[in-house]
Amino acid sequence: MKILKIIPEKCTGCMRCELACSYEQTGTFQPSKAVIRVSAFEGHTSYAPYTCPQCDEAWCLTACPVEAIGISPAGAKDVADDICVGCKLCTIACPYGTMFYDIDTHKAFKCDLCGGNPACASVCPTDAIVYEEADKTDWVGPFAAERAKSPAGPLAGVL
Amino acid sequence: MARHVIVGGGTAGWNAITTLRELDKGDSEIILVADETPYSRMVLPYYLARDIAESHVYIASPPKLAALNVDARLGARAERIDASANKLILEGGDEVEYDNLLIATGSSPVKAPVPGADGKNVHSFWTFPQARAVASGVGDGARVAMIGAGFIAFTILNALVNQGVKLTVVELESRILPRMIDDTGAGLVQSWLNERGVEVRTSTQVTSIEDKGESKLLKFKEGPDLEVDLVIMATGIKPNIDWVTDSGLETNQGILVDEHCRTNVANIYAAGDIAEGPDAVTGDRVVHAIEPTAMQHGRVAAANMAGQEVAYKGSLLMNIVDVLDMEIASFGAWDDADAEVFEAVRAERPAYRKLLFHGGRLTGAIILGKTREIWTTNDVGMLKGLVYTGVDISEWKEHLRKNPFDVKRAFLASGAAGGLLPETVLGRPSASSNELTIAS
Numbered sequence: 001m002k003i004l005k006i007i008p009e010k011c012t013g014c015m016r017c018e019l020a021c022s023y024e025q026t027g028t029f030q031p032s033k034a035v036i037r038v039s040a041f042e043g044h045t046s047y048a049p050y051t052c053p054q055c056d057e058a059w060c061l062t063a064c065p066v067e068a069i070g071i072s073p074a075g076a077k078d079v080a081d082d083i084c085v086g087c088k089l090c091t092i093a094c095p096y097g098t099m100f101y102d103i104d105t106h107k108a109f110k111c112d113l114c115g116g117n118p119a120c121a122s123v124c125p126t127d128a129i130v131y132e133e134a135d136k137t138d139w140v141g142p143f144a145a146e147r148a149k150s151p152a153g154p155l156a157g158v159l
Numbered sequence: 160m161a162r163h164v165i166v167g168g169g170t171a172g173w174n175a176i177t178t179l180r181e182l183d184k185g186d187s188e189i190i191l192v193a194d195e196t197p198y199s200r201m202v203l204p205y206y207l208a209r210d211i212a213e214s215h216v217y218i219a220s221p222p223k224l225a226a227l228n229v230d231a232r233l234g235a236r237a238e239r240i241d242a243s244a245n246k247l248i249l250e251g252g253d254e255v256e257y258d259n260l261l262i263a264t265g266s267s268p269v270k271a272p273v274p275g276a277d278g279k280n281v282h283s284f285w286t287f288p289q290a291r292a293v294a295s296g297v298g299d300g301a302r303v304a305m306i307g308a309g310f311i312a313f314t315i316l317n318a319l320v321n322q323g324v325k326l327t328v329v330e331l332e333s334r335i336l337p338r339m340i341d342d343t344g345a346g347l348v349q350s351w352l353n354e355r356g357v358e359v360r361t362s363t364q365v366t367s368i369e370d371k372g373e374s375k376l377l378k379f380k381e382g383p384d385l386e387v388d389l390v391i392m393a394t395g396i397k398p399n400i401d402w403v404t405d406s407g408l409e410t411n412q413g414i415l416v417d418e419h420c421r422t423n424v425a426n427i428y429a430a431g432d433i434a435e436g437p438d439a440v441t442g443d444r445v446v447h448a449i450e451p452t453a454m455q456h457g458r459v460a461a462a463n464m465a466g467q468e469v470a471y472k473g474s475l476l477m478n479i480v481d482v483l484d485m486e487i488a489s490f491g492a493w494d495d496a497d498a499e500v501f502e503a504v505r506a507e508r509p510a511y512r513k514l515l516f517h518g519g520r521l522t523g524a525i526i527l528g529k530t531r532e533i534w535t536t537n538d539v540g541m542l543k544g545l546v547y548t549g550v551d552i553s554e555w556k557e558h559l560r561k562n563p564f565d566v567k568r569a570f571l572a573s574g575a576a577g578g579l580l581p582e583t584v585l586g587r588p589s590a591s592s593n594e595l596t597i598a599s
Contacts, residue, residue, distance in 0.1 A: 032534075032535040037537060037567075039567055039568055039571060041568065048571065050537075050571060053576065053580060055579065055580055056580075056583050056587075056588035056589065057579075057582060057583045057584060057588075057589055058588070058589040061589055061591060062174075062454060062455075062458070062584075062589050063450070063451055063454060065170065065199045065201035065202060065218070065450055065454075066199060066201075066202055066215070066218060067218060067591075067592060067593055069591075070591040070593050070594070071590075071591050071594075083215075085202050085205040085210065085211055085215070086205070087201055087202065087204075087205070088479050088481070089201065089450055089451065089479070091479065091539050091540060092451070092477045092478075092479045092488060092490070092539060092540070092543055093451055093543070094540040094543070094544075095540060095543050095544030095547050095548065095575070095579055096540055096541075096544060096576055096579070097537030097538065097539065097540030097541035097543075097544060097567075097570060098537065098540060099540055100534060100537075101530075101534045102534075103530055103531050103534055136580050137577065137580065138574060138576040138577030138580060140571050140576070141571060141572065141573070141574040141575075141576055141577045142574075142577075144568060144571040144572035145572040145573075145574065147572075148554070148555075148568060148572040149554075
């Protein structure tokens with residue numbers, strides 16, 4: 001299937017993906033409501049976007065007690081708002097930290113690949129996020145591990 | 160054709176049914192013995208809050224069971240097992256032969272042994288009928304006493320308070336949520352509740368519940384009496400194992416099962432609140448009476464019943480509850496005196512974080528804060544991922560010691576995601592049960 005492939009080396013930290021994502025998902029330009037999140041490394045000189053890998057186990061889907069989470073035609077695990085009761089079991093079941101809860105709608109929400117046309121990939125100016133056929137893999141881990149080894153420590157200059 | 164008999168139609172039983180059908184496409188006989196029409200207990204608090212209709216509570220409805228070609232014996236109760244003859248004996252004497260048997264009869268609430276606990280307007284909140292009884296008795300201005308301040312009590316606290324209930328929480332132990340958070344966390348929650356008009360009495364023992372006109376009068380070992388309109392008893396649960404005690408199955412608190420959810424009898428499995436199976440962090444066998452464990456047990460048991468050798472690494476103790484816009488969650492061995500503990504409290508927010516380590520491995524965590532602040536971060540799931548995988552984060556310990564609130568970069572750099580991605584519980588991608596139908 002087509003997935004969100006992330007090449008953190010190309011990310012400039014412009015945050016366009018977070019803005020576009022939050023607008024597409026919730027109708028507001030608000031990074032705190034984005035389901036793709038950009039993390040800073042090496043004193044804000046390196047950045048890495050991170051979002052739901054659409055894992056095969058589908059921890060969120062199997063955990064849902066009301067079967068509100070299904071698999072969309074695009075292959076994304078997707079929350080049906082009219083069925084979700086907001087119990088948050090999916091948020092503790094998901095071991096990736098990519099299941100979110102909307103405090104205004106009282107529903108869980110997550111990356112649904114925007115129905116097959118992901119806004120984050122569309123707006124990324126450097127092709128750090130591309131939507132294409134690829135393996136489900138940890139695109140960010142090796143980059144983050146390497147950047148965290150700076151001589152002054154994991155978060156030199158960040159905090 | 161193999162015949163699978165499943166006793167109990169809760170989360171474990173339903174997940175076993177859908178998993179069997181996912182794997183065998185209808186090529187087995189499934190008999191469900193359940194004394195109630197199956198429903199999801201997890202959503203009863205939302206029914207009590209009047210957020211959802213009754214119909215929303217039924218998940219494994221008779222039409223869905225029929226669509227999966229399940230012979231549903233609803234209203235039937237299992238009485239005993241004749242393991243040597245592979246027979247389940249029902250109340251009334253009917254016998255059901257099985258090739259594989261799954262015991263998923265859950266747990267029942269235990270009322271504290273207090274005179275008057277069985278009186279009118281004193282309810283447990285566990286079954287759908289009990290939820291209906293509580294729902295019909297609460298409304299704006301109703302005075303309610305909640306006896307027991309555990310997780311179940313807290314799942315319905317919002318529904319009560321948001322409907323204008325005047326609530327008093329009474330707990331025998333010295334803190335609220337004694338099996339979900341520690342003293343520091345409980346103290347913050349208690350202050351939060353007091354500021355929002357909920358009275359909390361800890362270290363308080365109820366000695367009797369009496370009638371006073373239409374009201375209920377609670378008396379305590381120490382402290383003033385309490386007059387209320389309704390009493391909810393949330394004083395614990397116990398696995399429903401009494402009916403299997405003569406069957407030859409090994410039991411402790413629950414029915415002992417291995418990593419296949421198999422009992423000491425090869426073709427008998429147990430799942431959910433009644434099963435005492437492996438813990439993902441400690442490896443010990445424990446009863447985790449929580450929804451995610453019931454779901455996982457049901458799936459693992461069913462895969463083995465279908466002939467696949469599926470072993471799982473154990474269930475992770477975890478809970479999350481929202482208390483009047485404060486989020487509280489805990490994972491794994493959060494109450495471990497032998498662990499190395501990093502914690503930080505910001506009482507003025509309030510916010511609290513506790514991380515427990517053994518060497519480079521995070522073995523438990525508590526996260527607490529305002530709901531709106533918690534959900535601006537990914538921390539809830541990332542803490543789950545770190546505890547569940549047990550990935551080595553030695554390089555991050557010094558950083559986390561100074562700032563337990565900053566787990567995101569440690570999670571990303573840990574490679575936990577890369578370790579998890581190839582992993583599936585059943586050895587194949589999970590399917591959505593919504594799309595499952597079987598040609599009968």
